[in-house]
Amino acid sequence: MSGLDDIHARIKAAAAKAGRDPVDITLVAVSKEQPLDRIESVLESGHRIFGENRVQEAADKWPDFRKRFENIELHLVGPLQSNKVNEAVELFDVIHSVDRDRIARRLAAGFERTGRPLPCFIQINTGEEPQKSGCLPGDADTFIARCRDEFGLPVAGLMCIPPFDEDPSQHFALLAEIAERNGLAKLSMGMSSDFETAIAHGATHIRVGSAIFGERKTP
Numbered sequence: 001m002s003g004l005d006d007i008h009a010r011i012k013a014a015a016a017k018a019g020r021d022p023v024d025i026t027l028v029a030v031s032k033e034q035p036l037d038r039i040e041s042v043l044e045s046g047h048r049i050f051g052e053n054r055v056q057e058a059a060d061k062w063p064d065f066r067k068r069f070e071n072i073e074l075h076l077v078g079p080l081q082s083n084k085v086n087e088a089v090e091l092f093d094v095i096h097s098v099d100r101d102r103i104a105r106r107l108a109a110g111f112e113r114t115g116r117p118l119p120c121f122i123q124i125n126t127g128e129e130p131q132k133s134g135c136l137p138g139d140a141d142t143f144i145a146r147c148r149d150e151f152g153l154p155v156a157g158l159m160c161i162p163p164f165d166e167d168p169s170q171h172f173a174l175l176a177e178i179a180e181r182n183g184l185a186k187l188s189m190g191m192s193s194d195f196e197t198a199i200a201h202g203a204t205h206i207r208v209g210s211a212i213f214g215e216r217k218t219p
């Protein structure tokens with residue numbers, strides 16, 4: 001799978017430039033809206049960490065792949081609706097999009113019920129875009145504390161999706177700053193167009209779709 005090899009080479013180079021060890025950077029292959037044969041060829045090449053942005057779409061394709069390939073780790077990278085939380089808790093291994101009390105509370109209940117406390121990232125709307133999900137930067141410290149102390153979520157780190165028409169650097173830097181002051185080690189940031197910049201700013205999880213799989217089908 002040449003797309004994947006190419007991304008690994010670019011991760012290595014970006015890590016070297018930033019004085020970081022590439023093993024500290026997890027590549028989440030975002031397979032949303034991709035044809036099944038492309039996903040299968042990435043699985044055949046040995047990659048096991050994938051991301052989906054919709055619960056329903058993940059439910060349609062991943063149970064089958066899980067039967068055929070061992071040790072798949074599935075990350076939910078898209079917004080979570082409260083009526084989908086229980087299904088998400090069954091399907092995914094990591095949640096990148098915790099952004100409000102209602103979701104945090106339902107996740108906590110789901111983890112309790114299944115006995116599987118999934119690592120969570122809190123999504124921060126660093127660009128304060130009205131249409132985008134995520135906690136506002138000004139509310140972040142309070143929400144992070146509530147997720148940990150009140151809901152008891154295993155908060156691993158923070159996630160952001162910068163506005164597509166802005167330099168992502170300032171957004172990655174802001175996310176890193178909020179994580180640092182809250183003692184959070186993991187940063188989910190960087191996509192096909194900007195993952196090298198994200199690595200320079202400390203990304204530990206990059207979410208790369210089209211650069212691995214090719215262009216998506218129009219949904």
Ligand SMILES: *Cc1c(COP(=O)(O)O)cnc(C)c1O
Nearest residue numbers: 030053077191192207208209210
């Ligand atoms: C689709 C998506 C990605 C991957 O986007 P590419 O530009 O194809 O790399 C990453 N993160 C989230 C949240 C997404 O929805």
